[in-house]
Amino acid sequence: MSPEGLSWLVSAALLLCGLAALVLRRQLLAMLLGLELMVNAANLNFVFFGRERGDPAGWAAAILVIAVAAAEVVVGLSLIIALSRSSEADTESIRELQG
């Protein structure tokens, strides 16, 4: 298999595993981990195809994605911790919005 095909295969597998974690798991933290897996799959493609095409925009996009994902995780974790103080951080226990 060509390196391009291998990269595509790995990133597709990571993306689908992340999607499966997002759909199957009910704990918010586990869903967040699945989301991180999907972000990494996208990053893998950015880096590989940026290198293959000789386009630095792919690597620049990967850096920006890492920064955005870090911010997303920090906000997500603080939300989960705030929720777990008052109830279980579980999608089944969060069914109603207040206000």
Next chain:
Amino acid sequence: MLFAVLLVFQKTLYGSAICLLAVLLQVAAMFFAWGAELLGLMQVMVYAGAIMVLVVIATMTGPTRVERPWARSRAGGWLGAVVLGALFLELLSLGGPAAPEYAARHASKERVSQAAPEYAARHASKEGVSQAAPEYAARHASESGAPERAMAELLFGSQALATEAVGVLILVAALAVVALPGLPLGAPGAKEPS
């Protein structure tokens, strides 16, 4: 890929976090193998370092629960597996024909490795640069370091607005982290924080 599959089927959050850590380290190793040392280092430091520490701390603050996602509904599980398998095949079929077209479209683009010596020569002739600069430029015009240089030019040149926007986003995220734990979140009638 094995650890990514294991992440889905772990019973506890600790197991999932360890599997994610393994996946992140493997992705960093792939970045290193592809010559993207800077991105590999960032992956290790930001993801495998900082984010995983936060995830482990968040896991420790919550109650320990055992979850069996695969044992919820047998029919739904099979349906999900079929949908995911179809998506996987679709993604694989997209990867083959789409790539050569993209390559042909971008074949005329300036390559990073070709652009690097021009960059080095341009910056070596600038006023105010010390005499060591041409040697530095010549040393850095080689393959190693050239993509990072081109990437930095892009990030702080034409894409500076996006870089600034991401910086503002991180600042807002930091403010949100300070403000969010004080908010009364959760279902009405739930137990109050002690």
